[in-house]
Amino acid sequence: MRLSDEELDLIQAYVDSVRTHAAALGFSMTLSSDANAFVDFLHEQEATHGVSAIHDPAKCHITPDNFAWFRVDRYGVGVACHAIRSIETDDFIEEVRTHRVFGDIEVPWDFESVGLYPEAYDLRFAGRIGMGGGLWIHPNCRGQNLSSVFSKLLRIIGIRRFRLDHYVSFVLNTGKRQQWSLQSNGQARIPPLLNGYYPPYGAKKDILLTHCTRDEMLMQIRQELAASEAAVSASHTEDARHPMAERA
Secondary structure: OOOOHHHHHHHHHHHHHHHHHHHHOOEEEEEEOOHHHHHHHHHHOOOOOOOOHHHOOOOOOOOOOOEEEEEEEEOOEEEEEEEEEEEEEOOHHHHHHOOHHHOOOOOOOOOOOOOEOHHHHHOOOOEEEEEEEEEEEOHHHOOOOHHHHHHHHHHHHHHHHHOOOEEEEEEEOOHHHHHHHHHHOOOOEOOEEEEEEEOOOOEEEEEEEEEEEHHHHHHHHHHHHHHHHHHHHHHHHHHHHHHHHHHO
């Protein structure tokens, strides 16, 4: 679906807002389509889960046409990163069920069921799907809600870059991850996906699928920008009152 001029302007306004706020905190941001650079960067960091097969060019067909990532630096040191890969499909759940989304370069002889939840069979969405992952924040920079900000920024960039219809990510099925996905990360829904073999880890895992549509993502940033503008306006109004109070 074609993006309107209003939507393109909205996306740019949000990108500018995040980058301005990041700069005020001393962060600089670099956006790239080089998947190998992403892998190298993440491998150099401590306290990470490593590179998922979903975003690994050694395991999936990843090119500048379907991949983007950004790194965040502070005082010349890398302190954060996040990546997105897009695919186009007529049935995303089938991509999961057949393992294709986790690796489409090699052709394996053997197959192990991912153990889809019954609810997952009813999930029906197709088109251009953006898959987020590789979100890492340096331990010294955690506790500032940066993961939420960076996650929203990446999927908004994905809409413009890949004309996404949907955005998804895979998270462990824990209460903490559910709360973060819905409240901080702003995902619209987190249905149970699988409880079985999880190819990125090569082990049994209980996994949720976070999911939101293009319209939901755009509505979210529209509301955030409106709230930010209202707060600035209220602040200016309050500042204008003080001189009058002093003169009184």
